[in-house]
Amino acid sequence: xxxxxxxxxxxxxxxxxxxxxxxxxxxxxxxxxxxxxxxxxxxxxxxxxxxxxxxxxxxxxxxxxxxxxxxxxxxxxxxxxxxxxxxxxxxxxxxxxxxxxxxxxxxxxxxxxxxxxxxxxxxxxxxxxxxx
Numbered sequence: 648x649x650x651x652x653x654x655x656x657x658x659x660x661x662x663x664x665x666x667x668x669x670x671x672x673x674x675x676x677x678x679x680x681x682x683x684x685x686x687x688x689x690x691x692x693x694x695x696x697x698x699x700x701x702x703x704x705x706x707x708x709x710x711x712x713x714x715x716x717x718x719x720x721x722x723x724x725x726x727x728x729x730x731x732x733x734x735x736x737x738x739x740x741x742x743x744x745x746x747x748x749x750x751x752x753x754x755x756x757x758x759x760x761x762x763x764x765x766x767x768x769x770x771x772x773x774x775x776x777x778x779x
Contacts, residue, residue: 679772690754697750698747708736709732716732
């Protein structure tokens with residue numbers, strides 16, 4: 648939920664006169680930190696959404712396949728087909744796990760790089776916040 652007076656307060660802080668502190672630089676640094684936080688949140692939501700879609704499609708496929716076997720097979724042969732399907736879906740689940748792991752690792756790497764870069768920038772900015 649947005650804070651209605653937050654923008655006015657931040658502008659007021661940036662214009663304030665604190666001895667030996669560049670308040671505008673403090674605010675700019677803070678805004679950049681919030682941008683990175685927003686990126687982290689966005690990427691986290693995207694990876695969770697991607698994983699949920701992948702898993703949902705996988706479960707839907709399993710249920711469709713099992714339903715098709717149940718409809719089209721005699722009870723005596725259904726057990727064998729269910730066994731084959733289960734084995735096939737188990738192997739697919741392992742493949743999906745690898746794909747999900749790769750998605751998460753890739754996103755983790757991207758986020759780590761973005762945060763590390765921002766931390767380095769922030770350290771440089773901190774040096775310039777104190778007026779000489």
